Amino acid sequence: MSLLQYHSELITKVAAVRDKAAFAELFDFFAPRLKGYLMQQGADAHTAEEIAQDVMVTLWRKADLFDPAKASASTWLYRIARNRRIDKLRRQKSAELDPEDPSLHPSEEPDVAVEMDARVREERVREAMTSLPSEQADVVRLAFFKGLSHSEIAGEIGLPLGTVKSRIRLAFARLRQVLEADSAIDVD
Template sequence: MIRIRDQRDTDAFARLFDYFAPRIKGFLMKSGADATTAEECAQDVLTTLWRKSHQFDPTRASVATWIFTIARNRRIDLLRRDRRPEPEDLPWGPEPEPDQSDVIELQQETARLADALSALPEAQRDLINKAYFSEMSQSEIAKITGLPLGTIKSRIRLALDRLRHAMK
């Protein structure tokens, strides 16, 4: 490995290749790769070894440890690639018009919600507006209003309960 690293010795690389290629392939097959994938990956590992031989440091790892670490990382890359879901087909053209009964039902529900919100006590309505329409966290609301966090949580819970009953 030192001769490959320092002198780019192709004969030394050929010997290293002959020795490690079947061992890497076996290692990858034991970890679940099929024979073809294992062989391609082993070749890729040894190509990486040639390209990155300047990074080999015998004080940090043995040659075998360094090579099998590269193989293990390559196997993890393959697993991640294989588990990546394929993008779904995107629909083309305009979306279909919603059913008119659904539109009317949504409008009626929206009107009921608006009525229920306006019927809430001002303190609760203000907190619901901040939490859900301004998308503020309860901690942020506590800082702005100066109210204790427990009070904020209680008022929001009561307001949501009233809204739930009003929407039934």
């Protein structure tokens, strides 16, 4: 009997009757080899030992999943070890935080004056929008509140693209006049 067949037979015993002697023999043979393999792959001694033990625990718990027709015992165990190492690396990378990440820094306190100016400006624009003819106000709402392109607006309301662009241009001219007149009143 070859060593490959012998190891497969030992795993079958572990799966069938939880044979501790068979498991001990597998552990003695594979644990140091798995540790060495993991260290060759770049794991430090402690991590390699931890993963190797985890693989052997997996062998004990899931020996019934081993199929000698699909892989040898060593191939199966080394694949488990490789996958565990990859999982561990992924967890470590996701756990590491970049101290320079802007999302980890508190945001600056908003400037009250800037917020007030923005609110006043927003209110003025809303009031100025009421002075627009409805067909101009509609295209401005579609372009700037819904974020549609000029072509999408033309398709949605069934107008030629040139008409949509003209209405937006006329609406801006009208809004500029109203807002400039408001700011002239505020300055006086």
